[in-house]
Amino acid sequence: MGEKPLVSIVLPTYNEAENITKIIGELERVLGGAGFSYEIIVVDDSSPDHTWVKALRQASPRVRVVVRKIARNSNVNLGGGLASAIRIGLMQARGDLVVVMDADFQHPPEVVPKLIEKAMETGADVVVASRYAKGGGVEGWSKLRLLMSRGASLIAWIALPQTRATSDPMSGFFLVKKASVRSTLRNMRPKGFKFLMELLVRSRTLKVAEVPYVFKKRAAGESKLGYKTIVDFLLHTALLSPMTRFAVVGMSGTIVNLSVMKLVLDATGIPDIASLAGIESSILSNFALNEAWTFRKCRQGSPLGRLARYHLSSAGGSITTYLTMKILHVLAGVNPLLGQFIGIILGFLVNYLASSTIVWRCGVEKDES
Ligand code: GDD
Numbered sequence: 234m235g236e237k238p239l240v241s242i243v244l245p246t247y248n249e250a251e252n253i254t255k256i257i258g259e260l261e262r263v264l265g266g267a268g269f270s271y272e273i274i275v276v277d278d279s280s281p282d283h284t285w286v287k288a289l290r291q292a293s294p295r296v297r298v299v300v301r302k303i304a305r306n307s308n309v310n311l312g313g314g315l316a317s318a319i320r321i322g323l324m325q326a327r328g329d330l331v332v333v334m335d336a337d338f339q340h341p342p343e344v345v346p347k348l349i350e351k352a353m354e355t356g357a358d359v360v361v362a363s364r365y366a367k368g369g370g371v372e373g374w375s376k377l378r379l380l381m382s383r384g385a386s387l388i389a390w391i392a393l394p395q396t397r398a399t400s401d402p403m404s405g406f407f408l409v410k411k412a413s414v415r416s417t418l419r420n421m422r423p424k425g426f427k428f429l430m431e432l433l434v435r436s437r438t439l440k441v442a443e444v445p446y447v448f449k450k451r452a453a454g455e456s457k458l459g460y461k462t463i464v465d466f467l468l469h470t471a472l473l474s475p476m477t478r479f480a481v482v483g484m485s486g487t488i489v490n491l492s493v494m495k496l497v498l499d500a501t502g503i504p505d506i507a508s509l510a511g512i513e514s515s516i517l518s519n520f521a522l523n524e525a526w527t528f529r530k531c532r533q534g535s536p537l538g539r540l541a542r543y544h545l546s547s548a549g550g551s552i553t554t555y556l557t558m559k560i561l562h563v564l565a566g567v568n569p570l571l572g573q574f575i576g577i578i579l580g581f582l583v584n585y586l587a588s589s590t591i592v593w594r595c596g597v598e599k600d601e602s
């Protein structure tokens with residue numbers, strides 16, 4: 234890329250009257266100084282403190298303000314509108330590269346050129362400004378806040394394989410290549426706070442790069458992220474997660490397993506053969522359903538290779554179930570049925586984790602060569 238691309242900056246705002254003028258000025262200084270052509274798009278949800286009025290004072294061909302109408306007394310705002318505001322900003326953006334950031338100086342404007350340079354260097358579809366990459370960090374957080382943030386990232390890592398491409402899937406500071414996300418944007422209706430997470434999950438595989446940064450204290454005003462966002466996050470993650478689909482498929486496999494076993498038992502009268510036939514049939518039907526549904530977006534390489542690896546993954550799950558029962562029963566005197574039940578849960582986790590990493594590889598870029 235010889236010429237510098239047009240860059241759009243999206244600033245979602247809700248009650249940022251004390252920050253908006255300064256952040257726009259600072260972004261103009263940093264981007265103008267680095268010689269980028271840029272535009273800034275403020276998406277405000279009719280903030281009661283009139284952030285949008287202040288933003289409109291700076292309006293120019295380079296600074297656009299989108300004011301969304303929010304019904305009075307509705308509690309969809311107060312932060313709930315963040316992800317959808319980001320979507321609107323991205324759809325309006327004319328730039329080849331679009332940066333999304335907080336308007337409160339928690340995401341330092343000096344990092345923006347680094348995101349742009351990284352995108353140009355690597356050709357990545359998404360560049361995440363990461364608190365958890367080497368060299369990144371957070372300023373002035375309590376242990377509890379840090380623990381919650383890391384916990385949420387871990388939950389996302391387990392439940393949403395596409396987020397494994399970044400160390401900070403909860404980041405609100407990132408760059409996207411507009412052309413790579415255009416079609417996803419049109420179809421998604423994101424809820425809550427975690428726009429980036431949802432984008433990664435809803436897209437076909439995106440190439441992700443990272444730039445470390447230190448998350449600063451808020452310059453002025455208050456955070457809109459409340460306890461309700463935690464509950465929203467958990468529900469939302471469960472809905473988006475292939476783990477939920479993997480569990481449904483697993484239950485259907487039990488029915489296949491028992492039905493085939495019954496048929497073969499009636500025909501041969503040999504329990505060993507009947508059991509093995511049941512097991513193999515359920516592995517095959519689970520595989521087909523996971524291919525077509527659970528992990529349909531994560532198919533890479535040859536189907537036969539995946540089938541072979543899925544056998545290993547399933548065997549890993551069964552062995553885990555057995556060993557858990559054995560260990561709990563022998564070492565702790567736990568009732569074998571209870572031990573088996575706990576083992577089934579752990580075996581499910583092992584099978585799911587192996588399936589989502591070695592069988593179907595979500596969020597890991599295909600090697601096109
Ligand atoms: N238009 C609009 N509508 N903007 C909103 C809304 C909304 O409903 N809610 C918040 N914003 C704006 C804020 O004004 C701010 O510019 C930005 O979105 C982020 O909101 P904050 O209230 O500053 O969130 P935070 O700092 O607690 O959380 C940030 O860090 C998290 C990671 O810890 C955000 O960047 C999150 O996205 C991020 O996950």
Ligand code: MN
Pocket residue numbers: 335337339451456
């Ligand atoms: Mn913030």
